[in-house]
Amino acid sequence: MQFDASTVREQFPSLSVADNGVRRIYLDNPAGTQVPVSVAHRIADCLLYHNANVGGFFRTSVSAGELVDNARLACADFLNAVSVEEIIFGQSMTALTLHLSRSIGRYLDAGDEIVLSRMDHDANIAPWLLMARDYDLKVRWLPFNTESFEFDADALDSVLTDRTRLVCVGGASNMTGTLNDVKGLCARIRAAGAWSYIDAVQSAPHVLVDVQDIGCDFLVCSAYKFFGPHQSVLWGRHDVLRQLEPYKVRPAPVELPWCFETGTQSHESIAGIGAAIDYFAALGGAASAGDTRRQQLAGAFAQLFDYEKSLAGRLIGGLQAIPGIRVQGITDRNALDRRVPTVSFTHANKHPEMIASALAEQNIFVWSGHNYAVEPAKALGIYDSGGVVRIGAVHYNTAAEIDATLTALEGIL
Ligand SMILES: Cc1ncc(COP(=O)(O)O)c(C=O)c1O
Numbered sequence: 001m002q003f004d005a006s007t008v009r010e011q012f013p014s015l016s017v018a019d020n021g022v023r024r025i026y027l028d029n030p031a032g033t034q035v036p037v038s039v040a041h042r043i044a045d046c047l048l049y050h051n052a053n054v055g056g057f058f059r060t061s062v063s064a065g066e067l068v069d070n071a072r073l074a075c076a077d078f079l080n081a082v083s084v085e086e087i088i089f090g091q092s093m094t095a096l097t098l099h100l101s102r103s104i105g106r107y108l109d110a111g112d113e114i115v116l117s118r119m120d121h122d123a124n125i126a127p128w129l130l131m132a133r134d135y136d137l138k139v140r141w142l143p144f145n146t147e148s149f150e151f152d153a154d155a156l157d158s159v160l161t162d163r164t165r166l167v168c169v170g171g172a173s174n175m176t177g178t179l180n181d182v183k184g185l186c187a188r189i190r191a192a193g194a195w196s197y198i199d200a201v202q203s204a205p206h207v208l209v210d211v212q213d214i215g216c217d218f219l220v221c222s223a224y225k226f227f228g229p230h231q232s233v234l235w236g237r238h239d240v241l242r243q244l245e246p247y248k249v250r251p252a253p254v255e256l257p258w259c260f261e262t263g264t265q266s267h268e269s270i271a272g273i274g275a276a277i278d279y280f281a282a283l284g285g286a287a288s289a290g291d292t293r294r295q296q297l298a299g300a301f302a303q304l305f306d307y308e309k310s311l312a313g314r315l316i317g318g319l320q321a322i323p324g325i326r327v328q329g330i331t332d333r334n335a336l337d338r339r340v341p342t343v344s345f346t347h348a349n350k351h352p353e354m355i356a357s358a359l360a361e362q363n364i365f366v367w368s369g370h371n372y373a374v375e376p377a378k379a380l381g382i383y384d385s386g387g388v389v390r391i392g393a394v395h396y397n398t399a400a401e402i403d404a405t406l407t408a409l410e411g412i413l
Contacts, residue, residue, distance in 0.1 A: 003307035011036040025401045028365040030342045030392035032224045042275035046268040071274030077293045078277045080210040085256040088234040093222045094123040096234040101131040103244040110136035115167040117142040118375045124199035149176040160192040171203030175373035176329035177342035186215040206340040208301035228276030231269035304395040311393040312341035318406035324348040344388035352386045358412040
């Protein structure tokens with residue numbers, strides 16, 4: 001049975017907002033999704049009734065600690081972590097990555113090599129370039145095929161050497177929407193004796209992450225891309241985290257995971273992540289006897305992925321029918337399993353900014369530019385021409401919204 005978006009839309013008050021009678025169409029999701037009432041309530045509850053620093057003896061401190069502990073458990077289920085000690089919270093993927101790169105860099109020797117991907121968001125590139133500069137490491141680049149928008153089968157092998165210590169690669173591209181075979185990549189990275197750092201910011205809203213199955217060493221994602229608040233989670237393999245020196249202030253705990261959590265955390269946001277994960281789990285059906293949250297999550301993502309694939313196919317087909325448009329990503333209807341419903345395009349003679357602003361006038365929200373996907377935009381030769389128009393669907397979007405967006409585009413172009 002196909003997922004029906006109308007069953008969830010009422011949980012998102014923002015989806016029914018209209019401005020001067022014109023309904024809003026949210027297709028800016030790769031930059032941040034809308035939030036269901038349950039998430040906002042959990043955050044409000046934390047702020048209104050459990051607002052204290054954690055670690056004290058008194059009631060609010062204890063209950064704030066419980067909210068954080070519960071959210072950590074939820075994240076462990078969401079990512080299939082072996083232990084909550086592997087779950088580290090932080091303000092953003094960028095902040096977590098910059099922070100951890102300091103600990104990883106200290107562990108490496110001058111002349112060691114790291115591999116960075118040309119398909120990645122700058123948050124999985126710039127922190128590592130800075131680390132390479134500071135620790136005198138060699139950077140090798142993993143290119144992607146600009147015709148297929150995927151990594152060629154042998155691309156990784158040709159950049160791995162016996163000095164490779166770390167490979168940083170994304171789960172899904174925030175520009176082309178390509179969904180990478182991270183499990184296959186991580187097997188080769190591991191075989192080469194290197195660590196893998198997976199940026200799952202754009203894949204986690206669409207595909208259920210399983211760090212054990214992927215076989216990565218680090219994985220990071222951001223809850224504001226999957227219906228939660230502005231807060232991120234870094235998963236690190238327990239034995240790998242143990243080898244790193246945490247950069248921390250002296251009185252902060254020495255134990256995992258707290259030693260990697262810098263300063264006082266946003267407890268309300270952490271509580272909100274737990275609620276976002278529970279939102280997904282509920283989509284997988286009421287927890288029947290014996291169903292774990294992980295099983296509920298798996299049920300939810302299976303339905304959502306199929307539904308999102310249908311939106312992506314509809315959108316891509318419609319875009320391809322508009323003269324002058326080139327979709328900058330996988331378009332083959334038989335390969336929609338290898339992409340997320342983030343669809344970027346360029347036009348032969350219209351600037352992406354002009355198109356995005358014309359859509360905004362019709363209350364259709366999309367992004368234009370490179371969206372921090374600096375390397376992909378350069379590789380595709382569109383960096384200097386204004387990047388792309390990016391239309392990103394999630395499961396609360398409808399076929400009618402896609403059609404309305406295509407009709408608006410036809411008018412604009
Ligand atoms: C693929 C990808 N990685 C990393 C980031 C950065 O995430 P954050 O905003 O949590 O730092 C983004 C943000 O858009 C992204 O799309």
